[in-house]
Amino acid sequence: MGKMADLRRRLLKELADGVGRDAGVLPGGLRRDLVNGQGIVGDLGQLAELVAAGGLGVTDEHIRRLLVSGHSADAVFECVVAAAVGAGLARLRAVERLFQDCPP
Amino acid sequence: MIRLPVIERGRGFRTLALRPVLRWFFGQPTPGFVKVLLYRHKFFGKPVGRYGQTVLRGPSRWSVAERELFAALVSVENQCGYCAGVHGANAGVVLGTGVVDDVVHGRDPGRAGPRVAAMVPFLRRLSQGADRIGTADVVALRSAGLDDEEILDAVHAAVLLEICNRVVNALGVEPMDPAQNRRAARFLLRHGYDL
Numbered sequence: 001m002g003k004m005a006d007l008r009r010r011l012l013k014e015l016a017d018g019v020g021r022d023a024g025v026l027p028g029g030l031r032r033d034l035v036n037g038q039g040i041v042g043d044l045g046q047l048a049e050l051v052a053a054g055g056l057g058v059t060d061e062h063i064r065r066l067l068v069s070g071h072s073a074d075a076v077f078e079c080v081v082a083a084a085v086g087a088g089l090a091r092l093r094a095v096e097r098l099f100q101d102c103p104p
Numbered sequence: 105m106i107r108l109p110v111i112e113r114g115r116g117f118r119t120l121a122l123r124p125v126l127r128w129f130f131g132q133p134t135p136g137f138v139k140v141l142l143y144r145h146k147f148f149g150k151p152v153g154r155y156g157q158t159v160l161r162g163p164s165r166w167s168v169a170e171r172e173l174f175a176a177l178v179s180v181e182n183q184c185g186y187c188a189g190v191h192g193a194n195a196g197v198v199l200g201t202g203v204v205d206d207v208v209h210g211r212d213p214g215r216a217g218p219r220v221a222a223m224v225p226f227l228r229r230l231s232q233g234a235d236r237i238g239t240a241d242v243v244a245l246r247s248a249g250l251d252d253e254e255i256l257d258a259v260h261a262a263v264l265l266e267i268c269n270r271v272v273n274a275l276g277v278e279p280m281d282p283a284q285n286r287r288a289a290r291f292l293l294r295h296g297y298d299l
Contacts, residue, residue: 073110081148
């Protein structure tokens with residue numbers, strides 16, 4: 001692959017690594033699990049599942065309940081972003097695997 | 105209204121100071137997703153903007169319009185009205201809105217050329233799930249004359265939107281009207297995504 005492909009891959013990795021590593025409310029390990037497409041337990045886990053499925057299942061009421069039950073806006077935001085990045089990354093990895101399985 | 109009120113309101117001096125500037129730039133209230141990008145900017149907005157700039161504006165054998173078309177296609181697949189509107193407007197500036205609509209809604213994928221027509225079903229299935237594609241799909245794309253770097257460029261455009269569509273859908277960012285999308289497209293075609 002060329003330089004641009006490497007750059008795109010690196011920038012996506014930086015995004016994913018940052019979401020798992022940067023200062024945040026949710027523990028880094030939990031955010032890394034979401035970025036790697038692994039589920040997490042609890043009501044944030046349910047939110048992450050909905051986000052991974054496309055995000056359309058998330059409702060105003062769902063977010064309101066999370067906030068009322070004590071999750072901060074930052075925690076909800078981090079969960080949404082980490083699950084979304086995980087869904088994107090899973091697709092890139094799937095294509096890269098196909099390239100490996102099926103060399104030109 | 106964005107589901108997290110702190111994003112709707114804005115937080116921090118930098119964000120609040122930028123709002124009037126952005127309103128002047130866009131000629132309208134700050135678009136919802138821009139509010140999301142400004143919230144925790146270093147955590148999400150900045151890195152996703154850099155990735156987006158490289159994927160949608162960096163050197164590629166796909167034109168900017170074709171990559172914006174892929175972005176709109178994935179957004180339609182994910183039922184993300186906000187992103188479908190903005191990226192469709194971006195693509196429409198060059199390709200025309202009729203062509204964009206025909207491609208993204210599957211009426212006539214060939215209207216943007218045979219390379220795009222070959223890529224569309226692959227990206228559509230990839231959007232439906234990482235397990236929906238197989239080696240036969242890659243062989244078909246290569247047979248259509250696409251090399252792996254071109255395929256990967258298009259896939260990165262899709263991946264960017266797989267991420268952004270989910271954030272937009274989950275946070276309840278509302279779609280803009282066509283005139284607002286056209287203004288946003290003018291801004292993005294001029295200034296790009298790395299804000």
